[in-house]
Amino acid sequence: MLVSHYQTPLVIASILVAIFASYFAISLAGTITKSDAKAARWWIAGGALAIGIGIWAMHFIGMLAFRLPIPLxxxxxxxxxxxxxxxxxSALALWQASRPELSVKSLVVSALLMGAGITAMHYTGMAAMRMQPGIVYDPLLFVTSAFIAVSASGAAMWIAFRLRQGTKNIMLTRFCAAVVMGSAIVGMHYTGMAAAEFPLGSICMAATDGVSQDSLALIVIIATFGIFTIAMTASLFNARLESRSQILALVQSTSDERQDLLQREQTARHLADNLGLQNEQLLKSSEERKRLYETILNTIPDFVYIFEFGEVHHHFAYANEELLKLFGRTYEETVGKTFLELGYEPWHAEMHDKEIDTVRTTKKPLRGEVFFDGAFGRRMYDYIFVPVFDEQGEVKCVAGTTRDVTDRYNVREALKENEIVLRQSEKALREADMRKDDFLAMLAHELRNPLAPISAAAHIMSLSNFDEARVRNSTEIIQRQVKHMVGLVDDLLDVSRVNRGLVIIENSPQDMLAVISDSVEQVKPLIDSKQQTLSLQIESRPVSVLGDFKRLVQVVSNLLNNAAKYTPAQGNISLSLETADDQVTITITDDGIGIIPEDQKLIFDLFAQAKRSSDRSQGGLGLGLALVKTLVQLHDGTVSCHSEGLGSGSQFTIRLPLHAKESAAA
Incomplete structure (x- = not known):
């Protein structure tokens, strides 16, 4: 291959031409943008000619710097x-730079076209030497030169587009950008030159009939700087004209603004005079409204207040008279204070601080109820916090009102309690109704049972032809059943008298030993018939209570009768009498079938009868224990029941006040 070299002065000249052309292109992009459509077209045409010649000149100056050991x-x-x-x-580049927007797609396409054009220019210029044999190009360097051309084109358009928008130190910025662009153009050229290899024996066919290197160099340099000088002069002249036009426009604008200011000043004076009067009226009206609002806020019974935000604890910014009374403080002693400083409990202060934070964050009202101990005592208060917004829609403070709802709260709680009582009463009524129905069924059964033997006995008497034995037996049956029916009716009458308050207790000192003796005597036939054992544990000394002998016997005999009825044959019954703490205690215990816990709660209720057996063999209307309880209460005593459950027997305990003389003797 032929050995080549470069002449340094021409290399430097090519670099300066590239930088100068780049600077001119960047400056011209701004000029085109500021020009109208017609002028812009002329600037694009002239600029493209100048810049194209500049790039071409740079290329051929670089070619002239290239030397081979053969004539060229x-x-x-x-x-x-x-x-x-x-x-x-160049025309394409200036047109892209003058457009309002430069998209990525347009930038890429334009860079490819410009790069291809510059690359084509370079290698067309190389072809102008008409070498024989032809020039050999290194593929990698060839591709690299084309890539540099495309990259330099894209960078040139992007820089020109950005710099037209204006920036500080525009001259220095343009110069730096021109150096970058010029260096890229020069880099492309000399990369392309490095890609070229000339075989030994190569001959430049254009050396004999073409333009010589020295002549071409002189022409290129003179033409380039001449065109650049004319272009720059035109650009500067245009810039001066634009500057002068801008100054004139600025002067005209300033004059118009001054005239406008004078008119505004006159108008402002008139407005100021009118506004002065209006402001005075508005101020007076504002003061009147303020007094009106203050009067309203200070006369309503509710508490009205405003909170301002703090970093941790919020404080009062306003409080009406009613709230000041609650605090027992003046306005100055309240405003600016936190909840804790005004005597709120820590939990109460923390709760309100959190609620105010919630209103501030959510921008929504919040409502609640709370007790508070103040000058009016412990009262229930209903309160609501609402956000107050500024012009930007942000919460600048929180306002609120509080109302004393203690009476309403008490009524509400009373209603709740009454509702509970009503529900309990309703339940009790339903249960009583059920017991009534059960009682009516038992009454019908108990009254019907004696009628069958009475009817049979009467029928036998009608057929006996006055057989004395049969008549006597039938008479005994009738008497026994009638006695049973009379007992049932007596129980009903007693209950009716007690419920209507017609039972009169003839209070007088009664010997409890005599009461127990009569009671045992009445129940003894039933106990003997079932071969049961009755044991008595009674104090030997006299024990008396104040009461009605007949009713006391009725109470004890009723309990003994129940024990005998619900204790199986050959069972055990015990009765004990004790005195202690001015009280007589009578306890009747059996080992009968017992009572389930659920029935023990209702055993003394009217119409109630313990579920001691699955049939009605024991009879009864369930009135006896209710009557016992009522009669004991009429004697200022109590009666209770206890059982461990079915099969565990039962225990009934009567407690009566000991008679005063007996108490004193004890």
Whole structure:
């Protein structure tokens, strides 16, 4: 291969031409943007010519700097063709830079076209030497030169588009950008030159009939700087004209603004006079409204207040008279204070601080109820916190009102309690109704049972032809059943008298030993018939209570009768009498079938009868224990029941006040 070298002065000249062309292109982009459509077209045409010649000149100056050990020349027609290519791509670049927007797609497409044009210009210029044999190109360096051309084109358009928007130190910025662009253009050129290799024995066919290197160099340099000088002069002249036009426009604008200011000043004076009067009226009206609002807020019974935000604890910014009375403080002693400083409990203060934070964050009202101990005592208060917004829609403070709802709260709680009582009463009524129905069924059964033997006995008497034995037996049956029915009716009458308050207790000192003796005597036939054992544990000394002998016997005999009825044959019954603490205690215990816990709670209720057996063999209306309880209470005593459950027997305990004389004797 032929050995080549470069002449340094021409290399430097090519670099300066590239930088100068880049600077001119960047400056011209701003000029085109500021011009109208017609002027912009002329600037694009002239600028493309100047910049294209500049790029072409840089290329051929670089070519002239290139030296081979053989004579070199350039074909004139091919050289002119290589000039047309940069002029066209320069026009494309200036047109893109003058557009309002530069999209990524437009930038990429334009960079590819411009890069292809510059690359084509370079290698067309190389072809102008008409080398024989032809020039050999290194593929990698060839591709690299084309890539540099495309990258330099894209960078040039992007820089020109950005710099037209204006920036500080525009001259320095443009110069730096021109250095970058010029260096890229030069880099592309010399990379392309490095890609070229000339075989030994190569001959430049254009050296004999083409333009010589020295002549072409002189022409290129003179033409380049001449065109650049004319272009820059035109650009500067246009910039001066634009500057002068801008100054004139600024002067005109300033004059118009001054005239406008004078008119506004006159108008402002008139407005000021009117506003002075209006402001005075508005101030007076505002003061009147303030007094009106203060009067309203200070006369309503509710508490009205405003909170301002603190970092941790919020404080009062306003409080009406009613709230000041609650605190027992003056306005000055309240405003600016936190909840804790005004005597709120820590939990109460923390709760309100959190609620105010919630209103501030959510921008929504919040409502609640709370007790508070103040000058009016412990009262229930209903309160609501609402956000107050500024012009930007942010919460600047929180306002609130509080109302004393203690009476309403008490009524509400009373209603709740009454509702509970009503529910309990309703339940009790339902249960009583059920017991009534059960009682009516038992009554019908108990009254019907004696009628069957009475009817049978009467029928036998009608058929006996006055057989004395049969008549006597039938008479005994009738008497026994009638006695049973009379007992049932007596129980009903007693209950009726007790419920209507017609039972009169004839209070007088009664010997409890005599009461127990009569009671045992009444129940003894039933106990003996079932072969049961009755044991008595009674104090030997006399024990008396104040009461009605007949009713006391009725109470004890009723309990003994129940024990005998619900204790199986050969069972055990015990009765004990004790005195202690001015009280007589009578306890009747059996080992009968017992009572389930659920029935023990209702055993003394009217119409109640313990579920001691699955049939009605024991009879009864369930009135006896209710009557016992009522009669004991009429004697200022109590009666209770206890059982461990079915099969565990039962225990009934009567407690009566000991008679005063007996108490004193004890």
């Amino acid at each position: 020349g350039y074909d004139f027609s091919i050289t002119v063709l290589s000039l047309a290519l940069p002029i066209g791509v």
